[in-house]
Amino acid sequence: MTEKMAGKFYKRVLLAVIMMISLMITGCAGMEVSTGADKSVTSGQRSGSDLKVHFIDVGQGDSALIEKDGHYMLIDAGERDQGQTVVSYLKNQGVETLDYVIGTHPHSDHIGGLETVIRAFPVEKIIMPQKAHTTKLYEHLLDTIEEKKLKITLPEPGAVYELGGASFQILGPDRDYGDDLNNWSVGIRLDYGSNSFVLCGDAEKGAEEDMMANGLSLKADVLKLSHHGSSTSSSGQFLDRVNPEYAVISCGKNNDYGHPHKETLEALKKRNIKAFRTDQSGTIVAVSDGSKVTFPGQNIKDENVSHTENEKNASxxxxxxxxxxxxxxxxxxxxxxxxxxxxxxxxxxxxxxxxxxxxxxxxxxxxx
Incomplete structure (x- = not known):
């Protein structure tokens, strides 16, 4: 091993040790907790352009771009090989700076492309859960955050942040979920005027129960189904609490997991929740003028809640x-x-x- 390689190796080992010690003692060295000045989401909005939520097609993964009044937030960026896809999409939308980047949890189909995104755009704030992971992909992301001299803000349920004339509130994670990475997912409720969106990464039923118990409002017009429409998420109680008119499912065409699962699709149909899927429609854009939500260019058809051969085989x-x-x-x-x-x-x-x-x-x- 050359002296240069050895130095890089020991630097990584030292970084991992420091992070693990920090997580145990202080909640993570170099990370800051933002509590938010107000524990309730404000409804007063400034005049300006519509709120747009882009559910970017990254195959079997998650990525969403939110824009309001020239301000932008990115939630996840799919697998590593989707990083450039997300960067190109953001540039086509006129993004120059990202006010917020949220890495919901350390699974590769959510944070894999974030390193590429962070290298491509100036970022003002990064929000990630207090859960370390041992994969090289996660370590590379931390290295990139350090190189860019950024700090990680820990998600605190109830904290509120502004995005132009809109705002969003942290819903979870609510507690230590051990090695259950999906339940560590950062969940948010995005508000503009009388419209709301709920996006909770891959949060499963255990985390959904905690969010229902923490007293924060979950009511929303649009729900991004957690865990790509898996039956491990989107319990009947959670769907009833959110009570959305629309659901968006981010999943890959003919994926190996059978997502979205038949049980989830049937639960949506039972509640007359209109569904859009990236495996059928590609990137999906929702637009809110503060009073109603529309999906330009999208047609809601029965096949949005139909069962593909892949779904049938999965069950x-x-x-x-x-x-x-x-x-x-x-x-x-x-x-x-x-x-x-x-x-x-x-x-x-x-x-x-x-x-x-x-x-x-x-x-x-x-x-x-």
Whole structure:
């Protein structure tokens, strides 16, 4: 190892040690907690342009650009390979500076592209949860934040921030969720006039219960479904509390997880919530004039809440051949299944989705 490489290695080790010690003692060295001057979202708005919320199509991931009166906020940026896609989209929208960047939680399909974004634009404030992660991608993001001499603001439920003539309030995370990264997701309610939007990353039912219990308003016209429409999120109680007219689902076409799940789509249909999906419509833009929300260029059709073959397969129960060594599962007649060694071969009756949640991947040949 050269002297230069060794120096870089020890610098990374020192940075990781400092961050872990800071998380245990002070809540994170170099991070600041913003409490917000007011614990309630103000409704007084200045005159100006409409509020626009862009749900950017980043495949199987999340990214949303919010703009009001020439001020911009970005929430997540998809996987690392989507970073340039997000940068190009922001530049096409006239973004020169980002007032806020929110990295909802450390999963790669949310923060993967943020390093590219932060290198491309001046950023005034970064909001991320107090949850360290050990992936190189997360470490690179922290390195970039340090290089840009930025500080991380911890999300405090109830804190309110202004974005031009709009404002947003932090809804969560409410407590320490251990290694359950999804529930660490930063949740916000965005307000402009009488319209509201709720976006909560990948928050699952446990975090939703905490948000319902913390006394903050969840009512919104538009709900960005958490965890890409997974059945692990968007409980019936949470949907009823938010009571949205519209739902937006950010997910990849024919994704391996069966997102959005059939149960979630049925829950939306039962409540007459109109749904838009990036896997069907690409990037989706919602526009609020302060009194009503519209989706220019989008048509709401029955297929927005229909079940694709991928969704059906995700919920089907049947026999799958699993390889305990490679952590892949196959259809019984798959040629690759026949070649699995007896010691590693098992027959499973779990659903496709249950196998994925157990850490198995579908075979790319037979596509179970």
């Amino acid at each position: 089907q129960t049947g026999e799958y051949v699993i390889n305990t060594n490679t952590k892949k599962f196959h259809l019984p007649d798959c040629s690759l299944a026949a070649s699995i060694k007896a010691d590693n071969k098992k027959i499973s009756e779990e659903t496709r989705d249950e196998l994925i949640q157990m850490g198995y991947e579908p075979c790319k040949s037979c596509k179970p």
